[in-house]
Amino acid sequence: MxxxxxxxxxxxxxxxxxxxxxxxxxxxxxxxxxxxxxxxxxxxxxxxxxxxxxxxxxxxxxxxxxxSPMRPDFKDTGTLRGDLMALFGAIAHRADRMMGSMIAGVMGETFRHPEMAALLQERLKSPPMVQVIQKIIDRAVARGELAPVTVSPRAGRVPLDLIRNESMLCRTPVPDSTIAELVDEVYLPLLRGLQPNN
CATH class of the missing domain: 1.10.10.60 (Homeodomain-like)
Incomplete structure (x- = not known):
């Protein structure tokens, strides 16, 4: 036996x-x-x-x-822009690994089932991305690149939202040039706008 x-x-x-x-x-x-x-x-x-x-x-x-978990101990490149480029690149790589049919399927379930919508909304209240962004910001503050900023859940989700939008609309891997535009033209200005007025 x-x-x-x-x-x-x-x-x-x-x-x-x-x-x-x-x-x-x-x-x-x-x-x-x-x-x-x-x-x-x-x-x-x-x-x-x-x-x-x-x-x-x-x-x-x-x-x-x-x-593809996002952890707060994201690598330190030495600059705020470098950290954001690395983060956006990692999100883009993650999005490219995910199947479009799966994303569409999960979103379809959200529309059909209120309990699924409630689950997603609950997860979005304190996503891991907020911790990652706050860690990057704290390092930038320590380097003197930013004044102290506490990122809100909504502002912390912006990198994920931006990359997801690009990925789903284009249905192709997000190119480095687009990542640079999102960092330089959208997210860096957003973070600087969140700094307290001097």
Whole structure:
């Protein structure tokens, strides 16, 4: 008799489910993803998944976030502009990795299901991007490039919104020249405008 596989729990089980969901997304697109298929790929059951995520869209968002997290310890290039260029470039790379059909599918779920819209709105109240931007700003303040600024959730989401708009409209990777325009013509002026008046 063969040895039984040890039962996975907690983080190990969650990681297996999210990896399975991501693999399904890459193979069949958002419209083809089912909880049943994710459960089979992860070697678990549908009830186990539903105890953690209420629906397919919630699971997809979790898998997406795990693949490309934005962390506050973003690299220091030595200048505010350099930090922003690196950040915008990382967001653009992340957007390019994400499938357009998946994004459209998640947004479609938002329109059809009020609970999904509520979930997205809750996540947008304190997105990780705000922490990343605040860290970049604090470094610029320490270097003397900016006066102290506390970034609001809305202002902190602007880099993500700008890149997402470019990516979804053009359906191609965002070029470096566009990233430079967004940093120089939009976000740097916004940050300087947020500084307190002398």
């Amino acid at each position: 063969g040895e039984s596989k040890p039962r996975r729990r907690g983080e190990q089980l969650e990681r297996a489910i999210l990896e399975a969901a991501w693999e399904e997304l890459n193979e069949v697109g958002y419209a083809g993803v089912t909880i049943e298929a994710v459960a089979a790929r992860a070697g678990t059951s549908k009830p186990v998944i539903y105890r953690r995520w209420a629906n397919r869209a919630e699971l997809v968002l979790a898998a997406w976030g795990r693949q």
